[in-house]
Amino acid sequence: MPATLRSFTDFEDAFGMEHVSACDVSLKNITRFLKHLKNPEKDLKTIHIAGTNGKGSTAAVLHSLLIEHGLKTGLVTSPHLISYTERIQIDRKKISEKKLLALLSEIYKTRQKNNVELTLFEALTTAAILYFKEKNVDVSVIETGLGGRLDATNVIPSFAEIITQVSLDHQDYLGDTLEKIAREKAGIIKKNSCVFMHNQPEIQNVIQKMCDKKNASLYILKSTYVHMRNVTQKYTRFDYTSKINTYKNLKLSLLGAHQACNAALALYAFETLVHKKYFSNKPKTKSVRRALAHTSWPGRCQIIKKDPLVLIDGAHNPAGIKTLIKTLRDLDIQEPTIFFSSKKNKEYKKNITLLLTITRDILLVDTGIHNQLKSNDIQKEFPRLLSCTMNECLAQITHNKKPVIVTGSLYFVGEILKKFPASE
16 A cells, blocks of 8 residues: 555555444544644534434534634535545535545554554544644534444534434444434533533433533523424525524525424524624624525435426435425425435335335335445335336436435435536
């Protein structure tokens, strides 16, 4: 392996798997590695976000809010849809491929010199830390990769944490009940911090106990704070009223009532942190409106073609599929053609069963993506469903005569974004 990584293929060859196996998950390697770099993570001012669904959307809205209020803001998300550069941004601008490879090359050299094992995800987390420190960001918004307590991002000190909706996913890593999964997510809570969450009573006690243990303050977004107006193919419109501010007829560029709730959680966190003097930049109505209208979060209820409509959504667990179905109903999309693909470790049976409640026209796509289920494996459970190749899927999307939905896997959605001309 060359000392300088010239491509992301070199990077993958050098660092291997994104995450290690469940039995090996630990922060010891990245903690040790950061010590060799003199702990640059301690220089960051960070808001940390965990959750099963909605954490990326919430992070994207918060990133936008902070930018529009004059703060130089870093953003870390995962996974990417097309390029690793999507994962690290400052003020909505992705890190360049050249810069990211340069940082990863230095990380690789340091790893080899000090004989410290790092996963691919740990290397990317370290690259983000170094990049944000170098660029002197005012605040960083960092989304966990998997779980929370033992996620590589949890080595970064944070002054505030956001727990988005928690549901069953990654049970082999995080536990098989909501309480166990919530406990892992709550592992990001730091001492004396501010913690924000949706009104989710079934996990509230778990989060509250961790807050009590860490002397952290818990703020719960009340359902009464959000009043939905409507969802169109362009905007989600809603009103927001808290004890601090009121905003009427906000237009959010992300589609779905669930995205209004995610945006409200980000706004609630921002205005509360301003109120608590963490930021001096007070919320301004014009800035809030501009932030929500210009938030981008590709691959999530994203319309990539109109008339006839093509909508892509990376929903990959039952909670996400239910949310997608509600959004389709809000948009009055009836009897669509659904192209579906799933990773092997997902609850594809439940996902397909849910999708069959809105259409019988479901096509299983053989994507050729690593670790994706093959259509004949799914057809053992759903013998009436037909299959197609990726090229056939793309051709049908291009010449569709009725609404098309692409879902089941973020990796599948990423391939569509790469290859579908209208998405460019």
